[in-house]
Amino acid sequence: MSVKLLSTLLATSFGLPEQASTVAPSVDRVYLIILGLSTFFFVAIIATLIYFLIKYRRKDPNQRTSPIHENLVLEITWIIIPSVLLVWIFLEGFWAWVPMNYAPADAIEVRVTAQQWKWLFDYPKANVKNAPELVVPVGKPVKLIMSSVDVIHSFFVPAFRLKRDVLPNRYTTLWFQATKKGVYNMLCTEYCGKDHSTMVTRVRVVDQADFDKWVKKKQDEGANGKLLYANLGCNTCHSIDGSKKAGGGPSFKNLFGKMEKVKEGGVVKTIKVDENYIRTSIVNPNQHIVVGYPPLMPTFKGRITTSEINALTDYIKELSGAKKKKK
DSSP: OOHHHHHHHHHHHTTOOOOOBTTHHHHHHHHHHHHHHHHHHHHHHHHHHHHHHHHTOOOSTTOOOOOOOOOHHHHHHHHHHHHHHHHHHHHHHHHHHHHHTSOOTTOEEEEEEEETTEEEEEEGGGTEEEESSEEEETTSEEEEEEEESSSOEEEEEGGGTEEEEEOBTSOEEEEEEBOSOEEEEEEEOSOOSTTGGGOEEEEEEEOHHHHHHHHHHHHHHTTOHHHHHHHTTGGGTOOSSSOOOTTOOOOSTTOTTOEEEEEETTEEEEEEOOHHHHHHHHHOTTSSEETTSOSOOOOOTTTSOHHHHHHHHHHHHHHTTHHHHHO
């Protein structure tokens, strides 16, 4: 039986998630080695302790402890054995860690943006921006270049055995190669605010043909404001039916053409919601803070194209009846 197969069987027996990446077996191997050694020594130490308690219990009130002398062989043994085991654990961990940090030259590059409380994925070479889930072809290496626009988040895919912090004002990288087609949960494991528990998305592993179709579809969606409203996470804070979402922003319904009260540099002003106002709110949301709403919206500057801004503007116009009036 191969080491890889044994690791897979043991991982399944201990209730770990399925292994769906090339590094998962080596990570599980390290985990199971540490678990096995910890279990063995826990049982051995407790059993020895109980044995000594019974064998050397005090049998008479006048009984005195026998003189105790050092035992050089015993002392050397309990120094050498733990040292050898610690070096073994280090080497196993090192051999598992090194491949996880050096992506192959032909890896597909994906830029990951984390923000409260969603993930967005850009594929620079495929001209796909702001995808709400990570889609990758099976059997192909994928390199992730990750950053945060607000607080510290943490990228974690249990089935891939991958976890790395995503930091503001800094890039962190990670790579993987999926071995099975399927849909896998992707979580944030760093508490990042009140909706931290909802910062969950999916990794979809598909064959190359389906991946190419998905890329073509996402390229076409770039000009669809309604899809962008959902994919960019606008629906998290902005309703389209006039309702106010808790801790969110103004509703998009009847927004275009409205006279909005905003704070600008601490001064309250009244500004008409037009194309320039919408563009500014997307790329520099803290310039105009709508009165009665907290300044929670992150900037999309550099993360959204002019055509996507135009598509969102047209969608807001539709929700406001502006296009109908124009006709």
